[in-house]
Amino acid sequence: MKLMKKLGLALTMAVMLLGLAPATVLAAPATQTADLVRFTVENRDEAGITLRLYATDGTLRAYYLRVDGESSRVLTPEAGVYTYSLTACGVGVRGTVDLSRNHNWVLPACGHKGGPGTKAANTTDVSEEVRLVRVDLVNDTSTRIQVRLYGPWDYVFTIEGKATKVVTILKGEYDYTLFACQGGVYTGHFLARANKIQEFECK
DSSP, rough: OHHHHHHHHHHHHHHHHHHHHHHHHHHHGGOOOOOOOOOEEESSSOOOEEEEEESSSSOOEEEEEEEEEEEEEEEOOOOOEEEEEEETEEEEEEEEEEEEEEEEEEOOOOOOOOOTTTTTEEEGGGTTTSOOOOOOEEOOSOEEEEEEESSSSOOOEOOOTTTTTEEEESSEEEEEEEEEETTTEEEEEEETTTTTEEEOOOO
């Protein structure tokens, strides 16, 4: 009788162990590591930058990275295509980056392009995305003026009388509003390009 009980208990334990086996197999795929890529962001400007990545495959994956001035950071996101939001050189830009393989971003000093390593394979010169140009804003009046620019990015500048302010702004077309000459308000339009000289005067 005792022998029968022992055999019955052994049989019961064997059945229970067999019942657990399929669950262990099914759980194994969940522990597998996703494909990761190495995304290096090198900031050669003195000011810090921030970067946000958003997956385009509907998974809601998002990454945030801040890179201090004259330093580099490495991010290891899952491989894929991402939209990005980048704040650098005092402006914000959006775009898409393919991170299906290891990739490098290099941000030259604001207002400059290229530099060592920016032509290497799988490397992006971020100045091609943040298209900044140096512009001379010339106040031809004898009093202080305020200029508001509306275009690829909005800016407000104050310029002393008979002075020139050299600024770095996003390349493109701008409408402007000029406040000058004892309460006068004037409007205009200009194209910001490299070495542009834009004069302001009371009309």
